[in-house]
Amino acid sequence: MLMNTAIPRILGACFYYPPQGELIAVLPELAMLFPWTQPELVRQQAQRLAEFEAETLQYDYSMLFEGVGMMPAPPWGSVYLGQENLLMGESTLAYRQFLARQGMATDTDNPEPEDQFGLMLMAFAYLLESDKQSAAQQLLSEHLLPWAERYLSLVQSSDTEHAFYPQLAEMTRLYLYTLQQQLNLSVEAKELYL
Template identity: 50%
Template sequence: MIDTTLLRILGACFYYSPQSETLKNVLPVLSEIPTLYAWDNLDKVQTICASLSQVQPDEISYDYSILFEGQGSMPAPPWGSVYLEHDNTVMGESTTAYRHFLQTKGLVTDTGIREPEDQFGLMMMAISALAEQGDDNAIITLLEQYLLPWAYRYLELVQQSKTETSFYPALAQLTDIYLKALQLELGLSPANAELFR
């Protein structure tokens, strides 16, 4: 139903530090993304991926710190609860509901540090894990109920972020294109949620 490789690549880029071995291994394969999906706007995707694949890890370390570690004021927090909770709380009720959903599917996120499971990159990788299990219904639930209600707003904020490089804004643009195509392809109806950011 879904190409797990593309989800894992995108998820890793939104989660792992540029200094991690994981991301150092992922960056060289970004140029392959146009071959992993039947893109409607292939030329645009190829252009974005060509720019992404030119990046060296050291060039995006500062941007990663701003966008994912909270150096300064975080312009685009990567956790769903910040958008879904009235007081912009990390690990709010929406996180608890999502954690319960993951547990019912046998997915436990253990990254070695206590962090919210509703981090955008982790959620993309969770979809990949469900796809590997062949659980199409769970994929649809995750997308409609837990990710898509806030994902487009998050990706919009990443694209608007004042970063030193265009890597993360371009990555957000690519991911936005992919998720909208996936939503159309699967006929998804994201839950209508009020966003507070």
């Protein structure tokens, strides 16, 4: 149950793809698929998330993931891990090499860096499904968790029109925290520049 791949797939898709009604509708199921440390809180959050209409979330999605105006929470690891706060920094290249060693290449319609938060959650799910538990844990401890807390806190404090993405960020933070604790992961300490 701890390594159920539906959770990172669905959360990752929510942090990557534009809002979709079908995806939002399945969020309440996440409460039953994982040993949450606060199951009642997650159940309530998931239920509230499912009440949002995808069409009403387009502006928030654009602001958070496409850069309409000032992007309050850039979803790429290199922005946090590189002193210049740029895309495609050294951390992106290290992550790309890690994916290549796992026989993975990101192939999306969007020409964006692989270290996008949602893509990384989906890559984690793929590694689990490919029975690469050690690599999945390495992805978390070395490539995602060093900056995920900062990113999710910025999403939570973003001035969005609706509470959907801040609430989704809180649920995702609980998910990653639980994984870290249950798997006894030591997160690689990296300096954050944003």
